[in-house]
Amino acid sequence: MQPPRPASAARPLVLGSTSVYRRELLSRLRLPFTVEPPHVDETPHAGEAPAELARRLAAAKAAAVAARHPGAVVIGSDQVADLDGEPLGKPGNHANAVSQLRRMSGRTVIFQTALAVLCLDSGFAQHDLAPVRVRFRTLDDAEIEAYLRAEQPYDCAGSAKSEGLGIALLEAIESDDPTALVGLPLIRTCRMLRAAGLPVF
Template identity: 50%
Template structure:
């Protein structure tokens, strides 16, 4: 088996990949994550997941490299990571009582052959109607400023949900394991 490399510095993605009980290392790719004009959210996450994997291919020439990227979409608008309390509060106020779609791009690149598999896995969160006080209490408790959509689904953020909809709940956290397992099997890796 070629060594497995996660092209990410995300603690959340690392924790998810740990579930597969495969040895792997991590390295953070340095790419421009800007949204191109006229590029759909799906095209964006597919492109960025591939670019993240490709950015590490020359320094890891005999690896299976996992690239992933995620955006949240509300009313056809891409939500970035909020980075600040005020931005997060506004994102959650806008999402209150609405549905937020999370699109996660996933690429598995065999840097030895140059062949890759790419997917985009959607997942929808239907938010509860939220008061400003609920939002502020949540933000003070969890500080999800590095998370698209301004919440951590793997933590207290689940209390903001009315329901969820999708084929792979791990995609909501940023690494769709069901799709990744299929890709790894296609590369000849036995799981479990």
């Protein structure tokens, strides 16, 4: 039986993301990591389904950063709100957020959160999808306006932060990986990191 590998021998961990939400989520695991922007074009392809868009972008982000850090274990993730097969991206501004929330009012939206973990030197590569079904309450314009003025979630797919006041917009959330809706499915992340040789404990 071989002795435990010293911590210094562990591969570095890199989060390929510009998201403050993913950075905060990954920090909950108490693993040392660095953050690097992946610089990936997130434009959907013509006719691309939301789940496939999320998968492609998560893989592309991980690959872009792994190419610069081949010895590291790299995490890439992406989330696309799926309304009846149509991808809804980050609203970017108030008017777009109003439009998104009006469309989602009283509807069920699937937040497709994709995850990719790569290490080029070891040949490790795993990908997964953590869909989250979110049922929105029927919202009136006054509620939408009050919420957006309070939280300004213009950098969030679907125009709402479930971890904040946005929870008041919802009727139900169905998921097997609770942090997936915020942007990084930590149960799946832990499983992949263990498989890549970076146990959390």
